[in-house]
Amino acid sequence: MLPENIPSDIDERVSFLKKCPLFSALKKEELSKIAAFLKEKKYKKNALVFKEGSFGDTLYLIKSGEVRIVKKVTEDETIVVLKRGNFFGEMALIEDKPRSAGVITTEKSILYLLTKAEFKYLLSENPSIAFSMMQTLSERIREADYSFIEKLRRTERLSTIGRTASTIIHDMKNPIAIVKMFLEYLENPDLQDEKRTEYVNIINGEVDRLLDMVSSLLEYSKGKKKIKKVETSLTKLIIQVTSLLQMELKGTGIEFKTDFKYKGNVWIDPIRMRRVFFNLTDNARHAMPKGGKLTVRTEEKGDKVRVDFIDTGIGMKKEVLGKIFEPFFTSKKSGTGLGLAITQQIVKEHGGSIKMRSKEGKGTTASIYLPLKKS
Ligand SMILES: Nc1ncnc2c1ncn2[C@@H]1O[C@H](COP(=O)(O)OP(=O)(O)OP(=O)(O)O)[C@@H](O)[C@H]1O
Ligand SMILES: [Mg+2]
Structure with a gap:
């Protein structure tokens, strides 16, 4: 040839x-x-x-x-x-x-x-052509590999930013909705002065919460994501979080109950733990569209305190229960699917754990265990 x-x-x-x-x-x-x-x-x-x-x-x-x-x-x-x-x-x-x-x-x-x-x-x-070819090809693969890894790194950074942004959006939805609701109440010209002061205080509190979220996000983006534990009354914190909830529950057919068997203090970051309680009550409430009962119960368990959120709502199938802590898993139309992922992360940061038990058609119990000791 x-x-x-x-x-x-x-x-x-x-x-x-x-x-x-x-x-x-x-x-x-x-x-x-x-x-x-x-x-x-x-x-x-x-x-x-x-x-x-x-x-x-x-x-x-x-x-x-x-x-x-x-x-x-x-x-x-x-x-x-x-x-x-x-x-x-x-x-x-x-x-x-x-x-x-x-x-x-x-x-x-x-x-x-x-x-x-x-x-x-x-x-x-x-035959030496084959060797030269292999050499050039392996160089090319090395180069392609490098640019591929670079691209992956960039995508990973972007998706972390995306995830963080979704987290904030999830957590901001709640205080913004509360502020909006109370602003509407304030529009009522017949409102008593006493009520007016109460609502303004609530709005103030929620705006503070939003500001807290923004600053903790800034902290996070700078890489110092430390929790600040302080000695806190668990009962007081739960009452604080759920007093707003009780107002929102009016007319929904949902009865709210507390059962505080543990009355002492815990070492927690109250701002972060508030988000945990908010997310769990929010889920419980959405699980009872036709009304029901939500009970928050605390109890000492050895060196831990257990906080239960018990609802009599729609419950979950086993398959759903297995996925609820995955970020972005949701069965709701307007849910982000981040509520429980964030909740679990915060509880873990406190050295605690979270367990969910549920029966379809009967209801769900979310239990968090928090260490009682300071460390
Ligand atoms: N108390 C509950 N009863 C029944 N199902 C629940 C309950 N809590 C969570 N789930 C299920 O777990 C899913 C994930 O909950 P998660 O809080 O992470 O996100 P979400 O509530 O769907 O969205 P978002 O928190 O943004 O409102 C829910 O969509 C729901 O299917
Ligand atoms: Mg939720």
């Missing part, structure tokens, strides 16, 4: 091949043989050399110009840009599969083409 005619520009071709990493190890006679095989093809700027998914059996060498290798992910993405002396299309010579990527010229280019049959023949005569 030898080419029929010797091309007139054979010397130019040989000196080009000498500079190609793929053939640089070969002797002049061998290069002349390859040079004689090459077919030359001219391309305009932005011309399609071949499409991803097409079949082909040609290896391309870039005589002049530049090409980019593109792969469709969500849209065309450039994997690598190749210049003079480089080659592409080699995969089609190795395996009989459609092209794994497409190639487009980025400027006016001249390419040399070598068919699979010709390449195989040259390879059988000069």
